[in-house]
Amino acid sequence: MDIEELIGMLDLPSKVRLLSGADMWSLPALPEIGLRRLVMSDGPIGVRGEQWSPADPSIALPSPTALAATWDIELVRRAGRLLAQEARRKGVHVLLAPTINIHRSPLAGRHFECFSEDPRLTGEIGAAYVQGVQEGGVGTTPKHFVANDFETERFTVNVVVGDRALREVYLAPFERVVEAGAWGVMAAYNATNGTTMTEHGDLLGGVLKDEWGFDGFVVSDWTATRSTDAAALGGLDVVMPGPYGPWGDKLVEAVQQGRVPERVVDDKVRRVLRLAERVGALGDTPPQPPPGPIDGRALAREVAARSFTLLRNEGGLLPFRGVRSVALIGSAAAAARVMGGGSAQVFPDEIVSPLHGLRRREGLDVRFAVGTDPRLRLAPLRTPSRARFMDAGGETLAEHPLRTTEARWIGELPRDVDGPRLAAVEMLTTFTPEISGPHQLSISGAGAFTLAVDGHPVLDETISPPDGDHASAFLSPPERRIVVALAEGVPVELSVRHATSALKGMGFIAFALGHADPCPDHETLIAEAAGIAAGADVAVVVAATTTEVESEGFDRTSLALPGRQDELIARVAAANPRTIVVVNAGSPVEMPWLDQVAAVLLTWFPGQEAGDALADVLFGDAEPGGRLPTTWPSRMEDVPVLDLTPVDGEIRYDEGVLVGYRAWESAGRAPAFWFGHGLGYTTWTYDSIAATRETRGASVTVAVTNTGDRAGREVVQVYLSRAASGHDGPDGEAPSRWLAGFEVVPAEPGTTVVTTVTIPERAFQEWTEAGWRTVPGEYVAEVGRSVADRRLAATIMVAI
Structure with missing residues (x-):
């Protein structure tokens, strides 16, 4: 039976029921037409599943900035296939990813979750991600459509952006992933040019569905839908979560009263059923056979190493040769x-830290020092624990094991928990101190809590979210600490009781028990680290941002490393000139110590296999394959597009298309490292270039030679510019050059490789009031290692 026949079998209430969530993460089953539940899950680095809980572990890949740093289409597709495998394992049909908003400002709190400042790189990496996941029979929802490039006031802000920038920068990656066959798109919270995105008929209906021919479904971001008629008429197809929301009976009434035509509802149902058919949730249609089994840990390790970006390597210190002792700080x-x-966030089964990874190296003396700890919250104990769900009388409803002392169930409670009876959750664990003295314990979360040590209450408090903001309480929860004297080797029983209840059948449980050992003051720790560094062959300082700095829900206020890490690095570098700084951050940070250290290796947020991948790269088992997907500033005040603070509920993208490296070049400013920069462990020459105009687009053929003594990979980047034509676009915007194509080229030592990079016609076009227009004239195609390191050039004549 085809989809049209199935639609004809449904009455109006059944159709409408299909368009809102049955719960936090799924659409309802309609057995009368053979439709099973459609389950969605957050990504983008893993598949969390329906339970936001450490009890259900997931593979954790490196961050999207790391994926983009590989510039490797096939590798990203493989990562997508792994995510599909994980989704199928967890019964998930749709992955709520990838995030393809633009790195407009490095202060954006969710910068790490997006790919790049460049729309071309974002679109190509996003398309590869989408294709990889969907090859495994799992849908994707590229998000957040559109101009959701920051967090401040994201639920209500209006983004004012010109048509040309909207098309050429912000919509361009979405157009590319639609071309790649995305089965879904997620509508954002924000408004764009005065209309909230869940009601934006011009963009959801006119551009996405009509102009681009998108045949998938449009799902709202969670709780983003605020209206019945306007959202239904504006092109939105599915409201999440449910079952409560602005559609349901209200949408049935709107159709019955003629405010919303039933054909509009039918089109939404058609799109949902098409999705169900694609993912194997409709009738007898089996899901697409997945690719062969993928070793998730091995791929996570490979992606991490290939994403690591070597920014500086004075004297060729990396990879290590003859290193027997490492001060790891x-x-x-x-x-x-x-x-x-x-x-x-997902919950991996195991995380390999740099300390663990390096200590696995046979014959290596690893000397560890904390140096300084910038975290404002105590980390959960990594001890097995259990959660006990109780009713008001203290009777146990269910118990579930936890891998750490962090408890989360967002939306779906465990299936054996009777939600209406739930009154409290108690988390219990046994902890054996390794040192005597005053230990810090903490509770992070919002609500009523009691913390007990060996059955004795030591904290009993109701913790309120800051400013009553419950979203912030979830994303950045408040914390309360106490100090307890504990003895080395003497186990203690710790318990946290949290009063809670299920809201409309859904759970919102999120709290953690944190811990810190007795610790000297920062000055003592830094001096200890410098002393250890002085006595080692090399020093490796791992510098990181924290959850208080980089996270969904808020934007950054500074690009400085938090705490006293800059001081730590300077002191260690003074003690040992052979110092390598490993920057563990998802987005740019200032590096005032840059000229004082021998090497800087950017590892982004490297996923669960971080430590083994780091060891691989430091010792040369793998080459750092990354190239910057975003420009890296020296100082925050140098950044040409920075501010993310709305004024009167509005933020203006007045820079137009001059975003990222285009803005830096236009402003005549030099960053610390340009877009596309990255060093490897071998050397390359660019030998020849030939450019050919094609019927649609162009091709650029380049010969490169690996002149070093080991195999390596080069990212050949092609940039276009207009040859002194004076043309500055329809609204006066004039980017000096723009990325037009790229190719990852592997080569053995002494080998010359010839590669051809395809340039799409869109690279020669601009958006005007009349639509897309190919701009005739002479173009210069430049190839090289970054936007600032261009080695060869050829001209391309474009005629109409």
Whole structure:
């Protein structure tokens, strides 16, 4: 039976029921037409599933900035296939990813979750991600459509952006992923040019569905839909979460009263059923056979190493040769930050820290020092624990094991928990101190809590979210600390009781028990680290951002590394000139110590295999394959597009298309490192170039030679510019050059490789009041290693 026949079998209430969530993460089943539940889950680095809980572990890949740093289409497709495998394992049909908003400002709190400042690179990496996931029979929802490029006031802000910038920068990656066959798109919270995105008929209906021919479904961001008629008529197809919301009976009434035509509802149902058919949730249609089994840990390790970006390597210190002792310094060396905060969070089965990874190296003397700890919240204990769900009388409803002392169930409670009876959750664990003295314990979360040590209450308090903001309480929860004297080797029983209840059948449980050992003051720790560094062959400082700095829900206020990490790095570098700084951050940070250290290796948020991948790269088992997907400033005040603070509920993108490296070139400013920069472990020459105009687009053929003594990969980048034509676009915007194509080229030592980069026609076009227009004239195609390191050039004549 085809989809049209199935639609004909449904009455209006059944149709409308299909267009809102049955719960937090799924659309309802309609057995009468053979439709099973359609389950959605957050990504983008893993598949969390329906339970936001450490009890259900997931593979954790490196951050999207790291994926983009590989510039490797096939590698990203492989990562997508792994995510599909994970989704199928967890019964998930749709992955709520990838995030393809633009790195407009490095202060954006969710910068780590997006790919790049460049629309071309964003679109190509996003398309590869989408294709990889969907090859495994799992849908994707590229997000957040559109201009959701920051967090401040994201639920209500109006973004004012010109038509040309909207088309050429912000919509361009979405157009590319639609061309690649995306089965879904997620509408953002914000308004664009005066209309909230869940009601934006011009963009959701006119551009996405009509102009681009998108045949998938449009789902709202969670709680983003605020209206019945306007959202239904504006092109939105599915409201999440449910079952409560602005549609349901209200939408049935709107159709019955003639405010919303039933054909509009039918089109939404058609799109949902098409999705169900594609993912194997409709009738007898089996899901698409997945690709062969993928070793998730091995791929996570490979992607991490290939994303690591070597920014500086004075004297060829890396890779290590003859190194027998390493001073490994920094709190993030022992507790790596492997992912960003917010909806991107998953719970891996194991995290390999840099300390663990380096200590696996046979014959290596690893000397560890904390140096300084910039984290404002105590980290959860990594001890097995259990959660006990109780009713008002204290009777146990269910118990579930936890891998750490962090408890989360957002939306879906465990299936054996009777939600209406739920009154409290108690988390219990046994902790054995390794040192005597005053230990810090903390509770992070919002609500009523009691913390007990060996059955004795030591904290009993109701913790209120800051300013009553419950979203912030989830994304950046408040914390309360106490100090308890504990003895080395003497186990203690710790318990946290949290009064809670299920709201309309859904759970919102999120709290953690944190811990810190007795610790000297910062000055003592920094001096200790410098002393250890002085006595080692090399020093490796792992410097990181924290969850208070980079996360969903808020933007950054500074690009400085938090805490006293800059001081730590300077002191270690003074003690040992062979110092390598590993920057464990998802987005740019200032590096005032840059000229004082021998090497800087950017590892982004490197995923669960962080430590093993770091060891691979430091010792040369793998080459750092990354190239910057975004420009890296020296100082925050140098950034040409920076401010993310709305004024009277509005933020203006007055810079137009001059975003990222285009803005830096236009402003005549030099960053610390340009877009596309990255060093490897071998050397390359660019030998020849030939450019050919094609019927649609162009091709650029380049010969490169690996002149070093080891195999390597080069990212050949092609930039276009107009040859002294004086043309500055329809609204006066004049980017000096723009990325037109790229190719990853592997080569053995002494080998010359010839590669051809395809340039799409869109690279020669601009958006005007009349639509897309190919601009005739002479273009210069330049190839090189970054936007600032261009080695060869050829001309391309474009005629109409």
